[in-house]
Amino acid sequence: MIEVKNLFKSYGDKGVLSDINFSVVQGQSVAIVGKSGAGKSVLLKCLIGLVKPDEGTIYIDNKLINTMSFRQLQKIRSNIGMVFQFGALFDSMTVGENISLALHKLTKLSDDEIKERVFNSLKDVDMADTEDLMPSELSGGMKKRVGIARAIAAKPTYLFYDEPTTGLDPVMTDSINRLILKFQSTGKVTSVIITHEMRTVYDVANRVLLLHDGKIWFDGSPEEIKNVDDLVIQQFITGNSTLV
Amino acid sequence: MFRFLLYPFNLLIDSLEGVGRYVELMASMFRSLFSWHKNLSLIVDQMFHIGVLSIPIVILTSLFSGMVTSVQAAYQFESGFVPNWFVGSIVGESVLMELAPMMTGLVMTGRIGATIAAEIGTMRVSEQIDALESLSFDPVSFLILPRVLAAAIMFPILIIIADCFGIIGGLFAAVNAMDVSHLEFIRGLRNWFRPWDAWFGLIKGLFFGVAITSIACYQGYYTTGGATGVGRATTATVVISCVAIVFLDYILAAILL
Numbered sequence: 001m002i003e004v005k006n007l008f009k010s011y012g013d014k015g016v017l018s019d020i021n022f023s024v025v026q027g028q029s030v031a032i033v034g035k036s037g038a039g040k041s042v043l044l045k046c047l048i049g050l051v052k053p054d055e056g057t058i059y060i061d062n063k064l065i066n067t068m069s070f071r072q073l074q075k076i077r078s079n080i081g082m083v084f085q086f087g088a089l090f091d092s093m094t095v096g097e098n099i100s101l102a103l104h105k106l107t108k109l110s111d112d113e114i115k116e117r118v119f120n121s122l123k124d125v126d127m128a129d130t131e132d133l134m135p136s137e138l139s140g141g142m143k144k145r146v147g148i149a150r151a152i153a154a155k156p157t158y159l160f161y162d163e164p165t166t167g168l169d170p171v172m173t174d175s176i177n178r179l180i181l182k183f184q185s186t187g188k189v190t191s192v193i194i195t196h197e198m199r200t201v202y203d204v205a206n207r208v209l210l211l212h213d214g215k216i217w218f219d220g221s222p223e224e225i226k227n228v229d230d231l232v233i234q235q236f237i238t239g240n241s242t243l244v
Numbered sequence: 245m246f247r248f249l250l251y252p253f254n255l256l257i258d259s260l261e262g263v264g265r266y267v268e269l270m271a272s273m274f275r276s277l278f279s280w281h282k283n284l285s286l287i288v289d290q291m292f293h294i295g296v297l298s299i300p301i302v303i304l305t306s307l308f309s310g311m312v313t314s315v316q317a318a319y320q321f322e323s324g325f326v327p328n329w330f331v332g333s334i335v336g337e338s339v340l341m342e343l344a345p346m347m348t349g350l351v352m353t354g355r356i357g358a359t360i361a362a363e364i365g366t367m368r369v370s371e372q373i374d375a376l377e378s379l380s381f382d383p384v385s386f387l388i389l390p391r392v393l394a395a396a397i398m399f400p401i402l403i404i405i406a407d408c409f410g411i412i413g414g415l416f417a418a419v420n421a422m423d424v425s426h427l428e429f430i431r432g433l434r435n436w437f438r439p440w441d442a443w444f445g446l447i448k449g450l451f452f453g454v455a456i457t458s459i460a461c462y463q464g465y466y467t468t469g470g471a472t473g474v475g476r477a478t479t480a481t482v483v484i485s486c487v488a489i490v491f492l493d494y495i496l497a498a499i500l501l
Contacts, residue, residue: 050374074380088375090367102379150379 332432
């Protein structure tokens with residue numbers, strides 16, 4: 001379970017997050033949406049301890065992560081798979097090495113088991129037989145898939161996605177959405193998805209948080225957000241810039 | 245309107261902040277020294293990149309610096325009051341104490357410092373460092389420690405190579421540019437040679453290596469602002485490293501000699 005209480009974060013004079021409160025229960029799939037610069041990625045990075053909040057508390061599995069040392073954070077992170085916006089693959093390593101690196105660090109599997117796990121993770125994202133390719137040889141969509149394979153390889157209970165479908169064509173977007181759904185359908189994974197693509201929200205999320213002006217402007221189901229009579233929300237979900 | 249008056253103060257505050265962050269980063273690097281064996285393969289890999297691949301450029305620059313020292317010494321001795329074999333002494337002392345470490349340091353700033361800053365800076369702006377952290381890796385012991393440790397080991401070795409080729413270059417130029425025989429040159433070389441002078445050069449190399457790589461790692465690690473930021477970090481690395489080298493050169497000479 002994830003619990004965020006009274007979270008504040010600012011950079012210099014610019015407030016990014018202001019009094020954020022929410023919790024995510026086990027097995028939920030939460031989409032955090034908002035305009036570019038609304039603080040979505042900062043919030044996600046706060047959840048994994050990559051960014052320290054100015055105020056507030058974040059609990060993951062009832063453990064307060066704000067005040068944790070690096071070693072304590074390592075234990076928490078070993079249970080979280082993070083998919084970065086552009087894949088964030090290590091460009092000096094092959095696809096296979098990108099995935100096995102995490103497994104060597106996070107698990108006590110033998111080399112053969114790791115090899116098998118790498119193969120299966122890549123197969124899960126329809127990228128089988130690409131172990132020996134370098135990230136520079138992959139397209140944007142393929143990089144995101146490998147990023148997902150790396151995140152799921154250690155079988156985490158939390159999966160955080162930072163704009164998993166941004167910049168992809170509709171077919172690839174659908175394919176990534178199906179992947180997210182596939183991992184979610186096991187029931188063992190809790191997902192937090194940062195996105196500004198409403199299609200991804202409707203396809204994969206069972207709860208939506210909309211960030212606006214550094215605050216949570218809406219918290220409800222994807223069905224509810226469609227019918228809310230609020231200009232900010234309607235502008236966002238319809239993509240109509242003349243509404244506000 | 246008078247914002248420009250605040251510029252020196254802001255610059256001073258930014259510089260002090262930078263020094264603080266550098267010290268903090270180095271402190272966590274030294275703390276991770278205890279787990280160096282976990283990244284042994286990375287250290288060996290960096291030793292190859294920093295050390296072995298730099299040998300050709302180090303040979304080339306040291307060879308020519310030895311040769312030019314020899315030719316200029318010969319030019320000074322044209323009066324005839326100084327015996328020709330003194331060329332060996334001049335070349336030997338200049339190369340061992342100053343030219344080999346200094347030239348190697350400056351060349352390596354461009355070759356290694358800029359590369360490391362660009363490499364780590366690109367990793368920062370493309371979220372690869374965040375990805376490392378999310379996979380429970382400590383980026384300091386994974387990225388910074390191997391580079392600094394490899395430089396600390398390989399720089400003195402490169403200085404030894406630079407010493408040898410600097411003296412060979414000096415010998416070659418002395419024999420060809422003036423009427424000095426091999427034996428006379430070697431006599432001059434041995435006449436003024438003190439083992440401490442060679443050690444002094446190696447110690448300087450060690451400090452230069454650590455300074456260049458740690459500055460490059462620091463600049464890369466705190467890169468912000470995409471491709472422009474990487475460019476800024478690379479330029480800053482070269483400029484700050486060059487200044488650090490001449491500064492350290494003076495400090496070490498004042499302390500050790």
